């Protein structure tokens with residue numbers, strides 16, 4: 001281990017930590033670990049920093065956590081000098097922020113771009129990870145941190161015979177840097193989740209004609225994005241310390257206006273008034289209108305009914321409105337979308353909706369899409385807002401090879417098990433961030449990344465002091481944490497959802513929750529308890545020690 005000196009890395013000499021990914025997690029990890037004197041280097045497949053915000057350049061892309069909350073807390077100076085211009089920052093501004101962070105903290109010198117990691121292989125004799133890249137380079141390191149993101153592998157080739165289409169094809173998750181000119185063109189959008197609901201209103205206003213293909217209607221609430229309120233800006237700048245403390249003590253790393261009462265103990269008039277108020281103020285805070293919306297199905301139904309009424313009121317054609325109404329899953333169990341006028345877009349003459357649950361897509365042909373009924377839809381541009389191989393995709397796409405040649409992909413074939421959602425038995429000295437069984441997408445992820453990086457940094461400092469060079473979780477603890485995630489989820493309406501989603505895979509007996517729903521605040525307590533109990537659940541081995549501690 002290199003002690004306190006900072007050395008620029010090359011593939012030839014072993015690093016302390018190799019980091020895969022230069023999104024919000026990778027960037028902070030480079031900064032933090034380097035400050036502590038670790039020799040670190042990051043490998044990034046993109047040509048720039050930003051991860052999610054580098055790739056998702058589709059029209060309308062923006063965060064759904066308010067800008068001041070969706071930002072780093074690790075540097076006072078950074079907090080004070082950066083000013084967000086909108087309530088929910090648009091993708092270009094978040095990307096500019098992350099580039100500013102990279103420049104301000106001189107992080108680029110420790111990143112190699114345009115480098116895709118194909119595999120990471122553990123060498124037990126040397127206690128080193130070797131990371132192999134698509135360009136043939138190899139990097140070795142004592143520790144490997146997979147900051148590869150929960151939503152970084154878009155689902156591709158999702159439609160039958162997609163390759164037959166002769167027009168332009170774009171994924172929202174890898175939107176071209178220069179944008180796409182849809183003026184005068186017929187556009188199809190497939191998918192009506194978070195990305196679809198954000199881009200539909202913008203594309204509808206620009207394109208000649210827009211056909212939206214919807215499989216599962218989702219709940220979406222208005223975002224009510226607006227220029228940054230100077231009072232909000234001033235409040236955050238003056239009170240960062242207190243507000244961050246407050247933010248970190250919430251269940252989702254997001255400060256909302258707290259609910260004061262359960263919906264089930266509220267009169268009909270009061271219920272309506274409070275829902276209206278939340279609807280008018282916009283954003284994810286809608287689901288914080290009452291204390292029981294996530295925990296009692298009857299209360300959740302009241303919120304769902306309210307939103308369905310709003311959809312029916314907004315969309316003028318009753319038949320069309322009916323198709324857009326979400327049924328069959330609790331509101332909030334799938335990602336709640338926030339939109340800049342998704343439902344309104346269907347009142348435009350140039351927008352059509354195709355319900356592909358009722359009339360499934362059978363194939364893509366050279367000019368468009370054909371459905372089971374024989375209907376054909378022609379267009380020039382196909383936009384696939386079809387989501388990601390969420391949570392596990394980046395980790396299982398690579399060949400991550402642990403002790404005895406085991407493959408992570410195989411080990412997780414029936415669902416992930418990982419101690420505290422960051423370490424996996426059989427993969428010593430390897431850690432991952434905001435992936436499966438972490439607070440993941442149920443908490444603001446900049447904060448999720450910060451918490452995990454800080455915890456890992458403390459662990460590596462401890463290891464350095466104690467001359468520990470091998471850290472591995474145990475199968476019992478990995479399994480126990482998976483059960484803890486299931487137990488935590490069972491308290492929520494999400495648990496009753498039938499269809500798999502980005503937080504849940506499998507069905508019936510083999511169903512697994514992919515996130516820890518116990519809360520961001522409780523998750524931090526669990527991390528602390530682990531440390532307080534001497535890194536409970538980890539086997540820490542000293543240098544040259546061969547027996548298990």
Ligand SMILES: Cc1cc2nc3c(=O)[nH]c(=O)nc-3n(C[C@H](O)[C@H](O)[C@H](O)COP(=O)(O)OP(=O)(O)OC[C@H]3O[C@@H](n4cnc5c(N)ncnc54)[C@H](O)[C@@H]3O)c2cc1C
Pocket residue numbers: 020021022023024025026043044045046050051052053054056061062063064065070115116117118147148149150151152195394398433434443444445446449
């Ligand atoms: C459209 C959209 C909107 C979102 N809005 C919000 C929001 O409002 N609030 C919120 O909390 N979260 C939001 N998210 C989630 C978002 O992913 C996280 O907030 C955060 O950006 C994740 O950062 P990360 O560094 O962990 O991962 P990423 O940003 O995904 O970065 C991972 C990096 O790893 C790289 N990588 C992966 N595999 C390899 C490999 N094999 N070799 C080399 N490089 C690799 C990728 O190229 C990527 O740059 C949103 C996601 C999307 C897609």
